[in-house]
Structure formats: C-alpha cells, structure tokens
Amino acid sequence: MTLWPEAARPATCSAPNGHKEIIMLRSTLSSIRVAILTGTAIIALTGSLHAQEREVLDLSIATAADIANFNTTTASVFRLADELGYFERHGVNVTFVAVDGTPQAAAALYSGAVDLSYITIDTAIRLRAENDVKVRGFASVSNGISFLIAAQTDITTVEELVGRSFAINDYGSLDHELTSAVLRAYGMNAEEPAYVAIGSPDVRVQALAAGQVDATTVSFGTYASIETIEGIHVLVTPDEFTRRSPALSKFIVALESTIDEKEEAIQRFTDAIIEASRALQADPEGWVDMAAAARPDLTRDNLERTAGLNETRWCINGCMNPTELTKTMDFIYANPDFVDVPVISYEDITDLSFTTRALEKMGVATGPGLDARE
Numbered sequence: 001m002t003l004w005p006e007a008a009r010p011a012t013c014s015a016p017n018g019h020k021e022i023i024m025l026r027s028t029l030s031s032i033r034v035a036i037l038t039g040t041a042i043i044a045l046t047g048s049l050h051a052q053e054r055e056v057l058d059l060s061i062a063t064a065a066d067i068a069n070f071n072t073t074t075a076s077v078f079r080l081a082d083e084l085g086y087f088e089r090h091g092v093n094v095t096f097v098a099v100d101g102t103p104q105a106a107a108a109l110y111s112g113a114v115d116l117s118y119i120t121i122d123t124a125i126r127l128r129a130e131n132d133v134k135v136r137g138f139a140s141v142s143n144g145i146s147f148l149i150a151a152q153t154d155i156t157t158v159e160e161l162v163g164r165s166f167a168i169n170d171y172g173s174l175d176h177e178l179t180s181a182v183l184r185a186y187g188m189n190a191e192e193p194a195y196v197a198i199g200s201p202d203v204r205v206q207a208l209a210a211g212q213v214d215a216t217t218v219s220f221g222t223y224a225s226i227e228t229i230e231g232i233h234v235l236v237t238p239d240e241f242t243r244r245s246p247a248l249s250k251f252i253v254a255l256e257s258t259i260d261e262k263e264e265a266i267q268r269f270t271d272a273i274i275e276a277s278r279a280l281q282a283d284p285e286g287w288v289d290m291a292a293a294a295r296p297d298l299t300r301d302n303l304e305r306t307a308g309l310n311e312t313r314w315c316i317n318g319c320m321n322p323t324e325l326t327k328t329m330d331f332i333y334a335n336p337d338f339v340d341v342p343v344i345s346y347e348d349i350t351d352l353s354f355t356t357r358a359l360e361k362m363g364v365a366t367g368p369g370l371d372a373r374e
Contacts, residue, residue, distance in 0.1 A: 057265035058093045061116040061252070062105040064169070065098040066200045070294035072221025072306050074142045074277070074313045075118075080290060081276035090275075092268040100199065101173035102250075109135070109255065115262060116254050116269075120174050121246075122332045124253055124349045129342040136259060136351040137251035139270045140319035141277065143370040144247050146309045147178060149236035150208055150223050151215035158186045158236065164214035166193035167204040175201070175217040178245050181335065182217075182236060185244035208232055217241075220309050221291075224302035238309060246331040247370060248324050251350075259351060270354040271361065274318050278365055281314035316365035317373055318355030325350060 067075045078096065081087055087094045099105050102119045109117040110133060118141075127133040155161060161183070168176040180190035196213060198204060202225075204216040209226040220238050236244075252273075254266060280287050284307040291303045298306075325346035332338060364373045 054091050056088075056091050056093050057262070057268060058095070059116060059262065059265050059269055060095040060097055060114040061118065062097045062099050062108040062114045063118045064101050064105070064174075064200070066202065066222075067098075067118065069098075070291065071201075071219070072224075072291055072295065072298070072303065072310075073146050073219050074280075074310050074315065076287070076291065077141050077273060077277050077280060077314070078118075079294075080280060080287075081272050083290070084276065084279075086272040086276040087269070090268040090272040092265050092272065094269065101169040102177075103170055103172045109253065115258050116252055116266070118250055118252050120172075120177055120250050121248065121328055121349075122177060122335070122338070123172065124251070125329070125332060125338075125344065126341060128349050129344045134256040135253045136256060136349055137253045138259075138266065138320070138351045138354040139273060139315070140248060140251040141273060141315050142250065142313055143315055143319045143324070144313040145178060145242045145245050145249065146220050146238050146306075146313060147175070147217055147241045147245075148220055148223060148234050148238045149179065149182070149215060149217050149241065150205070150226075150232055151235040152208075152211070153231055153233050155215060155235060158183065159188065161215055161235075162188075162192040164193055166195050167198050167207055167213040167216040168195050169199060169201075169204070170197045171195070174250060178241075178249060179217045180337075181246070181331070182241055182244045184335070219306075221298065221302070221306040224299070224306065225297050227302075246328040248319060248328045251319070253349075267354055267357060270318065271358045274316065274355070274358050274362065277314045278316045278362075281311065281316055281369065284308070284311060312369050314369060315371050316369055317359060317371045319371050320350065320352050320355045321371070321373070322346065322352070 063078060067078055070076060070079055082094060097108060097114050099108060102123050105117040105119050106123050106127065108114045121137065124135050124137055127135050155164060168179065170176065176195065183190045193215065198207060201218040201222040205218055205222055205226050207213045208216050209229045209232060211231070215235065223234070226232065259266060288300065288303045288307050292300055329346050333343060366372050366374065
C-alpha cells in the first residue's frame, strides 16, 4: 500500500557545497511514495495524525553539518522525517543544530545547548567511564557503514598511506575513529597517516580531487560527486570497510536529566524516526527523488547506486539490538587507545525503553536489513 504524507508541502532547505537555496515544490515532494510496511505501522501512523489535538513538544539535536544539510547515507532520515512531516504528525518540533562533528556535538549536549546529540559510541563510553557524564543512547539511524577510503591513484595499498596526508573532519570525529579502526584491522598503526583536520565530507573530497590531500574517508554517496575525476580511486571499498569496522558506530543520546524531563518528546521523536526509516527503506526510488532535489551535485545514477548500498542499513527497528551493541562495545575496547578506559557495559550508556515502546506500537520489522528481527 502507498500512503501519501500530509506534509508533502513546499519546504525550504540549504544544499551543501554553497549551492543556492533549493525550494522543494509540492510537485517534487508529492512524487515521493512513502510505503508503510505493515498493518500495525498504518495504525501507528493513523494515531499520530491526531498530533494536532495534543501539545506539540520541542526538542533540539546537534548533528554534523553534512547531516543537517543532506547526507546521502541513511542519516538522511533526520532531514526527511522533518520534510515529510513525520515529526509533525507525531507531535514533536525538532530543531537541528549543525556542528563540525562528534566532539562539538558532545560538547553541545554537555553544556545544555541541545537536548540530544548524534555522537559516536566510543565518545559516549568516554563521557560515562572517564567523566561520569550520565549520557544514554536510545536510538540510531544507521547500521553498517557505507564509508570508503578514497586516495590518489599512486597509493595502491593501505600500507602506502603511511606518511601521506589524510583528510578528516576533526580528531575524534566519526570518520577519524572509523578510519583508525579499519587501519588497525589491516595490522597498521592507526597514527601512521598524516591526518589533516579540514572539515565536512564535501570539503574533504574536493580537497582530494584538487590534489591538496592524498586520501580521505567519506560515504559512497559523497565520493560519487568526484568519482569521474582522473587521478583518484577507491582504495578501500564500502564492503571491505564495513567488514573491518563495527556495524553500529553512532547513536542518538541524551543526558539522563533530559530523559527524565522530556521523556514523552523523546518517545515521539523515536517513533517518528523509526516510522520514517521503514518508509524510506521500502521506497528507494522515492528516496532518490528527494536526494536528487537536495543534491544537484550528484547524478541520478550515483544516487541510485547509493540507494542500493543504503537498502540494508536503515534502522527499521531503531538499531538498538543488545547483541550488536555488545559487539560494538567489545570492538571499541579492543582499541589500544581504550586500554586505560574503565570497562563498562552497553547497559551503562543506553536506554532501550524508547525503541521497545515504539516496536510495541508499530510491530517488529522483518525482512531484509541489518536491523531486521525475527
């Protein structure tokens, strides 16, 4: 069954790379077919249509700047859940605060500048284990990494990255942490490349294309914008990158005090994110339509290939499976940088009650996908 979202309306948003503001007209948004997977999901959505009859609750969330614009990974659900009206129908008004990466997102959370932050799990561990910051992750938007390492063509093996300039967002950012994990999986010292912190993925790939840096880690969709330029190539493919890194690397967190104060708002946010993720997984062509409108720098062919990579990575059940969380914790603590970090359990930095309640209302999503359950 196909259900048209009420909020298929004109929306204004800023595209990355300095593109002029894009006005997404009703005719563009109305081409997005949002498929609802199960009868229970339809019931949940019908109930959410009564959001206008109850108080709308406010939340703010810090995310990386590329996500606040339009990230071509499954993290695009943040923006699309807003544009397609999922937050509105669930009765929550979400303000996105763009920051430069996980360190800044964590700082914004700790300072009280935002209610929620989308940060790496290893950062949450350090906050709790080393600084006793009572932070808890309650949902995620991506399971499995669609990242790759791109490099100048004279670099033909991972080992040849030693001493070469490697562009990252910032020290401790997701791309830096995952690159380090992948390099260790190859048996390398993760500090051997010459890291250069220069900012967002779009900035990094343009620097690579211009020959200003030798390598960088970005998503497949971001790399697609420069893949036809001579002199660069994919050094580590998305499949190989995923095999050598934890499936779950980031989640959405809040301080325990915020959870106590804004529990209902966070529940509505969680419900909206999961419902939108299911719809977008079910309709890859619709996702491509939205992505093409938001990212005119990428070809439709590139976006269709990206949609294929994203297909199994949507968090259709919230991506808070205890088994996967345990694997991620074990992976992080195997990092030599964590040898002196007190050992804690995933239970010390998570709150599974929000996804549990969401699945009780919507039903558990099965079928294809890393987050599918029996």
